Amino acid sequence: MSMESVKTIRGISSDVTLAKGIDIDVSSTYTVSMEVRSIGKEKSKAYFYLDCLDEKGRSIKRQHVNRKTQFPPVKVIGVSEDRKSLSIEEDQTVWDDSPTNLLGLYLDGDLEQLPLYSLFKISKKNSTEIILSSPMDASIEIKPGVTKARVHVNEGTANVYPALRAQMVPFEWTKYESQIHGESFGIKHDKFLLGTRSVRIGIRANWEQTGADVEFAMKNLVFSQIKYLLH
Structure with missing residues (x-):
């Protein structure tokens, strides 16, 4: 454009x-x-x-791509009947209790793709279980022994x-x-x-300049794909 x-x-x-x-x-x-x-x-x-x-x-969103890499992913082996907790393969890693922590689920176990769009607040984790703050939707299909989970961070844009x-x-x-x-x-x-x-592309101008006499002007904007020709 x-x-x-x-x-x-x-x-x-x-x-x-x-x-x-x-x-x-x-x-x-x-x-x-x-x-x-x-x-x-x-x-x-x-x-x-x-x-x-x-x-x-x-x-x-930032939480989809902002992983806490200091905490390794864990493999999910089951989900409770009330869908508020996940059984995991034994893992002794202690996850911190930051209120910005969210749980990202990789249903097919592929950690190189985005997690499930919905991320979940974590209540606590022990060596064999992750307890969520609220139940997962019944439509989310956990694949025991395949699905992986890891900590993401919910902050910023x-x-x-x-x-x-x-x-x-x-x-x-x-x-x-x-x-x-x-x-x-x-x-x-x-x-x-x-x-x-x-x-979606946009411009933020005069950002957080409360009380200032500011005005921004722009022209000749180009956003385009570069195509290379091989001879």
Whole structure:
């Protein structure tokens, strides 16, 4: 997509969607470029972001890709009748009791893919059992001896910020650009989130600048796939 005309954003903490439903091939390389400037009395703090969406058009959230790697995954061997606890192969690892901890389930045991979209609050874990704060839905099919579970963290956003990230934008027109290629099980601003199939793109301007006289302007925005020709 491209936008040549000048777009201005005035007001505090403005979040503007520029385009959505853009299909992504994570094996390709994409380029982002734009020209921006501040036109108020003070410089605007701005972000250009990609909201990465999965195959069902849902935002991939930070908790889906933010694993606590210091805690190894465990294999699930059963689920209780009330669906509030999971039996696991014996594991002596002590999980910390942070309130941000969530349990990610990998139903087919593939730890290189995203976990189940729904993550669960953990009440406690011992060497043979994980107790959840609330029951799992009956539609979730645990595969004994195959399904794996591990700790994820529920905090922060999961947007990718290529090219423009928390910059104080100059008063003269300034070009920002970068490339994005591949996917990452973790937030890296030159890669899509694991499982990305499409994106929504947007701009956050004048961010958290309460009381400031700020206005942001942008033109010549390009987000496009780079296609290589082999001769």
